[in-house]
Amino acid sequence: MRALTLGPAGTYSHRATRAVADEVEFTESVASIVAGVADGAYDRGVVPIENSIEGSVTESLDALADHEVAVVEEIVTPIRHALLAQSPSFDVVASHAQALAQCRGYLDAEHPDVQLEAVASTARGVERAREDDTVAAIGHPDNAGDDLRVLAEDIQDRTSNATRFVVLAPVSERSEAGGKSSFVVYPNRNYPGLLLELLEPFADRDINLSRVESRPSGERLGDYVFHIDVEAGLYEDRTQDALADIEALAEHGWVRVLGSYDTAHVLY
């Protein structure tokens, strides 16, 4: 199984991907992971979707709205960040924007004067620290190797810090089996009560929603694409009936059915 995820090697995405594929390749853009699976170049892609402190990874949500792929599994993994550098004196902290945000409290308290630099991934930040002794990185402590020191561990602002990743597959592998299902809905309409109408088909059938997220459609201001996750499988009649209602409501737009899947909790 060949999988594509966010690199270079050593990212949290890499750690999650190891749970589903033996051959892992890297790119530094989430959109190209989704495109790589949609184009058939990779069997699997793994992208971060949501963090318990910082919320949605919007680049991933937007890429899922733009490409035809299936979600075949969800991986939840704890995120425990370390501060890595060549020495305790540094001027810059480089990491993924999500990781910098997850450690905002620690950085404000312990290193209020450093400059924060957002890079493509935590592992890219580690490479910056490896090349430049004025740069520290935030990432998984195992990235230290022989040339970086772990200056502090568990620096995330909450110990419960966890990120949810989705495992993507070509659309031909979309499944109806699984305890959760995901949809992306673009009604291409804007009127009072539209969101209520989109959610009622699930409420009426006693289907619990685990997430609703609105993202700008990019078409015009105030126009949205809705990402809806539910705790029910597409194999269930109630989910199919709710989906039929949603498709009718989105007759002027579109509905993308990402599929049904189960959740794996991965510790590393």
Ligand SMILES: O=C(O)C(=O)C[C@]1(C(=O)O)C=C[C@@H](O)C=C1
């Ligand atoms: O940079 C990484 O290591 C990633 O895998 C990306 C990412 C993210 O986008 O949220 C994944 C998990 C952590 O929340 C921090 C960063």
